[in-house]
Each structure stands twice: as C-alpha cells, then as structure tokens.
Amino acid sequence: MSDHDKDFDFEPIPGIPKTLPKGETILWQGSPDARALAREAFKINWILSYMLIVVIWRAGGAWADGGLSLALATGLPYLVLTVAGYVVVFGLAWAQARGSIYTITTARVIMKVGAALPVTYTIPFVRIGTARLDVTSGGTGTIAMELTDGVHLSYAIMWPHLRPGYARQTQPAFRCVPNATQVARILSDAAQTKLNEPSVTRAPIGAAMAAE
Numbered sequence: 001m002s003d004h005d006k007d008f009d010f011e012p013i014p015g016i017p018k019t020l021p022k023g024e025t026i027l028w029q030g031s032p033d034a035r036a037l038a039r040e041a042f043k044i045n046w047i048l049s050y051m052l053i054v055v056i057w058r059a060g061g062a063w064a065d066g067g068l069s070l071a072l073a074t075g076l077p078y079l080v081l082t083v084a085g086y087v088v089v090f091g092l093a094w095a096q097a098r099g100s101i102y103t104i105t106t107a108r109v110i111m112k113v114g115a116a117l118p119v120t121y122t123i124p125f126v127r128i129g130t131a132r133l134d135v136t137s138g139g140t141g142t143i144a145m146e147l148t149d150g151v152h153l154s155y156a157i158m159w160p161h162l163r164p165g166y167a168r169q170t171q172p173a174f175r176c177v178p179n180a181t182q183v184a185r186i187l188s189d190a191a192q193t194k195l196n197e198p199s200v201t202r203a204p205i206g207a208a209m210a211a212e
Contacts (some may be wrong), residue, residue, distance in 0.1 A: 015101030015112045017120045028104045028186045031097055032161075036140040036176035038093035047089055051082040100161060102174045104187050107194055108144065111172060113161045121153070123172065125191040132163070132171075135183040141180025143187065144173040156178035 010017045015029060038044040059075025095115035103110040109123040128145045144163035147153070147156035153170045155162065163171035177183055 008074060015103050015120075016110060017112075017122075019197050021103060021107075022118050024105050024107045026103060026105050027190055030102050030174070030177050030183065031100055032174075033072060033140050033174040034090075034094040034097040035096050036136070036138070038090050040136075040142075040146060040176055041096075041164070042082055042089050042093045044086065044089045044093070048082070048086055051078075051085055055079050055082055096160065097176075098105065102177065104183075105192055106190055109172075109187070111174075113158065118156060121158075121172065123147070125194045128191060131184065131191075133180060135180050140159065140176050140178050141184075142169045142173050143177070145182060146171050 002205050006026055010095075013026070016026075020026070055075050055078040058078050059071045062074035063071035092115075096113075099113075099115040099118055101112045108125060109128070110120065110121045111116055111123070123145065127148050129148050130146045132144045132146070133141055134144075142164070144166070146169070153162075153172060155170045158170055158172055161175050174180075174183060
C-alpha cells in the first residue's frame with residue numbers, strides 16, 4: 001500500500017521520492033495552511049485562552065493582596081510565558097506545514113509528512129475506500145481517506161496528518177488545505193478515472209495461436 005521511503009533519498013520533484021512512471025502525471029500539490037493547522041490540530045486558541053485565564057487569575061489575586069504594582073509584578077512573568085508558549089506552538093505548526101507536501105497524481109496519493117524526520121507514504125487509489133471532506137468557513141478543509149481492510153498506518157507517525165477525533169482506524173488526511181473543495185474534486189475525479197480504466201492482459205503466444 002504505502003512506500004515508507006528513505007528520508008534522505010534525492011527527490012526529483014519536491015514531495016515525490018522517485019521519478020513517476022511513464023504516463024503518470026501530477027494533478028495537484030499542496031501543503032497545510034499553517035494558521036489553520038495551528039488552530040485545528042495544535043489547538044492554539046484553546047491553549048492561549050487557558051494561559052490567559054491563568055494570567056488573569058494570578059494577577060487578580062495579586063491585585064487583591066497588594067494593588068496594581070503587585071499585580072503587574074505577578075502577572076507580567078505569566079504573560080511572557082503565555083506569549084512564549086503561543087510562539088512555540090505556532091512554530092511547531094508552521095514547521096509541520098512547511099515540511100509536508102501532499103500530492104495527487106493520476107494513479108495515487110503521495111504524502112510527505114513530518115518536520116524533523118520527514119516520511120513519505122504512497123497510497124494507490126485502489127487502497128482508498130472512501131474519502132471524507134470537512135470544510136471550514138474560511139475555505140480550508142481536511143480530506144480524510146478511509147483505507148481498505150488490511151492497511152494500517154502508525155497514528156504517531158502520521159499525526160497531525162490524519163482524520164481528527166477518529167482513533168479506531170488511522171485515516172491519513174490532507175489536513176487544513178486551502179481550497180479544500182476543489183482539491184477533493186480533483187482527488188475524486190482522478191480516483192474514479194483510474195479505477196474505471198480497463199484492465200488489458202496479453203495472452204501467451206501459444207494460446208493465441210491455438211485460438212486461431
């Protein structure tokens with residue numbers, strides 16, 4: 001199903017570990033939107049809200065005990081930690097988005113994922129059972145692919161490039177991609193075209209002569 005390609009192999013095209021076979025072409029390539037990935041996968045807004053509540057709580061308690069000066073002295077370090085935490089989480093999301101490339105060809109899906117140690121998975125269309133599209137109001141969205149029986153991927157390695165909130169079976173996903181509806185249409189059309197291709201086999205020469 002999937003090629004667990006070597007991380008340091010030369011890529012003839014970014015996101016493509018090997019030269020594509022003759023007749024196979026790239027239909028689309030893209031990466032996650034860093035802001036959407038930080039918001040949806042890394043839950044940066046929830047983290048920021050929690051840390052701001054801590055800042056207000058600590059500064060408010062200090063205000064009650066010693067007034068404005070004590071509130072500032074107590075709350076400022078927590079506020080600095082809040083900003084630092086926000087920057088770190090967003091940096092992780094940005095690194096994931098920058099280091100990951102999703103590809104749709106005429107025959108398969110290719111996912112290069114990971115920041116520090118990228119891994120490339122190749123998923124032929126025949127191994128994709130169904131695909132699910134979830135779109136946000138901003139147009140970014142996640143396209144999750146349910147794989148056929150017998151295909152298993154590591155949740156830890158694939159995260160966050162998988163269907164959120166669905167741990168029963170790891171479903172690889174184009175996570176937080178811009179223009180997700182258009183990308184889903186490209187994937188659907190390419191898979192349908194590939195699966196509808198006629199299968200042609202060549203009979204042995206001896207069998208062909210006997211038929212004559």
